[in-house]
Amino acid sequence: FLRLLVRQWLSPLHRLPGPPSQSFFAGNLEQMHDMANSDLLSQWEAQYGPNYTYRGFLNGSRLMTTDPVALSHILGHAYDYPKPDFVRDSLAAMGAGNEGLLTSEGDVHRRQRKILSPAFSLSHIKSLTPIFWDKAEQLRDIWLQSSGDSVPRIDALSYLARATLDTIGLAGFGYHFNSLSSCDNTNELAHAFSVIFSTARKFRLITILQVWFPILRRFRRHNTTMSAAQATMRRIGLALIQERRETVSNERREKKTMLLDGDKTILGRDILSVLIRSNLSASSSEQMSLSEILCQISTFIAAGHETTSSALTWCLYALVTNPNVQTVLREELRKLEVLEDDRERLTEEIMKCQYLDWVVRETLRLHSPVTNTMRVCMRDEDEIPVDCSPTSTAPGGYVDKYGVRRYTIKVKKWDIITIPIQAINDSERLWGEDSKDFKPERWAAHSLSRANSIPGLYSNIMTFLNGNPIDGNRSCIGYKFALLEIKIFLYVLLRDLKFSIDPAMVIEKRVNVVTRPFVNSDPQLGNQLPLYMHRVCRDDVKKDVAVA
Numbered sequence: 001f002l003r004l005l006v007r008q009w010l011s012p013l014h015r016l017p018g019p020p021s022q023s024f025f026a027g028n029l030e031q032m033h034d035m036a037n038s039d040l041l042s043q044w045e046a047q048y049g050p051n052y053t054y055r056g057f058l059n060g061s062r063l064m065t066t067d068p069v070a071l072s073h074i075l076g077h078a079y080d081y082p083k084p085d086f087v088r089d090s091l092a093a094m095g096a097g098n099e100g101l102l103t104s105e106g107d108v109h110r111r112q113r114k115i116l117s118p119a120f121s122l123s124h125i126k127s128l129t130p131i132f133w134d135k136a137e138q139l140r141d142i143w144l145q146s147s148g149d150s151v152p153r154i155d156a157l158s159y160l161a162r163a164t165l166d167t168i169g170l171a172g173f174g175y176h177f178n179s180l181s182s183c184d185n186t187n188e189l190a191h192a193f194s195v196i197f198s199t200a201r202k203f204r205l206i207t208i209l210q211v212w213f214p215i216l217r218r219f220r221r222h223n224t225t226m227s228a229a230q231a232t233m234r235r236i237g238l239a240l241i242q243e244r245r246e247t248v249s250n251e252r253r254e255k256k257t258m259l260l261d262g263d264k265t266i267l268g269r270d271i272l273s274v275l276i277r278s279n280l281s282a283s284s285s286e287q288m289s290l291s292e293i294l295c296q297i298s299t300f301i302a303a304g305h306e307t308t309s310s311a312l313t314w315c316l317y318a319l320v321t322n323p324n325v326q327t328v329l330r331e332e333l334r335k336l337e338v339l340e341d342d343r344e345r346l347t348e349e350i351m352k353c354q355y356l357d358w359v360v361r362e363t364l365r366l367h368s369p370v371t372n373t374m375r376v377c378m379r380d381e382d383e384i385p386v387d388c389s390p391t392s393t394a395p396g397g398y399v400d401k402y403g404v405r406r407y408t409i410k411v412k413k414w415d416i417i418t419i420p421i422q423a424i425n426d427s428e429r430l431w432g433e434d435s436k437d438f439k440p441e442r443w444a445a446h447s448l449s450r451a452n453s454i455p456g457l458y459s460n461i462m463t464f465l466n467g468n469p470i471d472g473n474r475s476c477i478g479y480k481f482a483l484l485e486i487k488i489f490l491y492v493l494l495r496d497l498k499f500s501i502d503p504a505m506v507i508e509k510r511v512n513v514v515t516r517p518f519v520n521s522d523p524q525l526g527n528q529l530p531l532y533m534h535r536v537c538r539d540d541v542k543k544d545v546a547v548a
């Protein structure tokens with residue numbers, strides 16, 4: 001504790017400008033708690049520039065940066081700037097385990113990422129598309145059946161969450177959650193994960209204390225549910241691994257081809273099978289242990305399920321609040337219908353459809369499922385470079401608290417850095433005055449905008465974190481999986497269904513690891529997105545296009 005106080009006292013971050021602290025104990029943390037629905041970070045950026053500090057526990061200064069040059073440096077040197085221990089611990093407790101890709105660091109991470117990479121290559125992800133099609137069509141049929149001639153109201157969030165859970169179960173490790181077909185949470189694993197992610201987090205002092213005093217983490221809410229979920233996960237995971245190992249050993253014995261291109265069956269194609277093959281091909285010192293493989297299974301669920309369902313839900317929200325965009329998109333997607341008999345070609349064309357791509361990028365920009373992440377400096381000291389290029393209103397660099405213009409930020413070991421993913425994605429400084437508006441067309445002229453310098457893995461947005469790593473790649477390994485899944489779901493759902501929303505309903509964002517919608521007037525119902533929907537036919541599409 002004393003070390004913490006001394007470290008905070010000695011941190012060079014004190015020199016940076018930033019908002020005044022609100023309390024000695026919690027700094028600005030309480031103020032920042034509901035920032036998904038406030039304009040707090042935009043205001044701070046406008047007032048203090050892209051590099052500033054806010055205050056954490058006992059007024060410790062933490063760096064907040066939306067500066068593309070600083071971001072490239074911090075995220076590019078991922079092993080010198082790992083996730084802080086309390087973030088890893090909290091992700092581990094939420095299902096990712098202590099030895100999975102999301103929570104491992106340094107050489108262990110490098111080794112795991114190398115073994116996992118083949119399973120996330122585009123060619124392999126494409127071979128999983130039959131699962132995406134099946135689950136999207138199953139959901140569409142459920143919604144079509146309930147739509148009939150009337151206009152029913154459904155909670156899009158809960159259905160999409162079930163559909164994406166089923167998808168990751170099958171594509172990730174060949175497991176049938178069957179949560180779309182059984183709406184009552186009867187699957188023990190599905191139930192465990194739904195409890196963990198369902199509760200909105202309140203601002204609580206104990207949460208801050210748990211960051212600094214690990215012993216208090218024993219009193220986390222849902223610890224019992226989590227332990228039960230982890231035990232269930234372990235039991236099911238061990239059985240799945242054993243099954244896959246036997247299949248892969250048989251394959252090797254029979255010298256079957258390791259790649260299954262051309263084969264339309266799913267068996268043996270799931271990410272876990274590819275991981276086990278890739279692991280067996282690695283040298284024994286590089287191989288993952290059984291417990292590491294087990295952790296990857298829960299990591300796929302924790303990292304790949306709620307994130308994708310959140311993205312899809314916000315896509316539908318963006319489309320109901322921008323009905324003209326929904327009409328144009330449906331028209332574009334319906335043009336691809338002629339390829340229905342050739343699924344492979346249709347999938348290729350869906351991936352190439354420019355308007356769909358703009359809509360998805362724009363949704364992921366404005367509604368990033370993960371709104372921020374944290375890093376801690378592990379170099380004894382470092383100088384983080386900042387954007388030095390002058391703008392029309394300001395010269396490059398930043399002015400510190402003492403009025404000195406500086407071109408780097410000095411940091412010391414243990415200094416904490418917040419990467420505000422959503423605030424980078426909708427920064428007015430980077431995206432222009434209309435940065436908060438949903439405008440798919442902005443992507444037509446994107447290469448000319450200042451946002452072009454954001455080091456995002458995908459489309460200069462930070463939703464999947466950074467591309468071009470220098471040392472250590474911590475960007476989302478599943479982003480191709482997510483994009484393909486999102487696009488196929490949107491094609492299937494929008495082609496036959498038209499969605500709308502009650503215009504009087506106020507939708508807010510609630511963040512609990514991922515961002516989900518919440519109806520302001522219905523807090524007791526928790527996270528939800530109530531939408532109206534009805535079946536569309538060709539004539540409706542023509543009429544809508546004429547109006548749009």
Ligand code: HEM
Binds near residue numbers: 300303305464
């Ligand atoms: C729209 C959907 C998704 C979003 C927005 C998303 C976002 C992210 C972000 C922001 C990170 C970095 C977290 C950090 O370092 O602080 C990440 C990492 C990761 N994601 Fe995703 N993700 C998505 C889908 C998926 C899917 C479908 C999978 C797996 C099937 C997946 C697996 C992972 C894994 C394993 C990591 C850890 C990578 C590493 O540290 O090397 N994600 N994701």
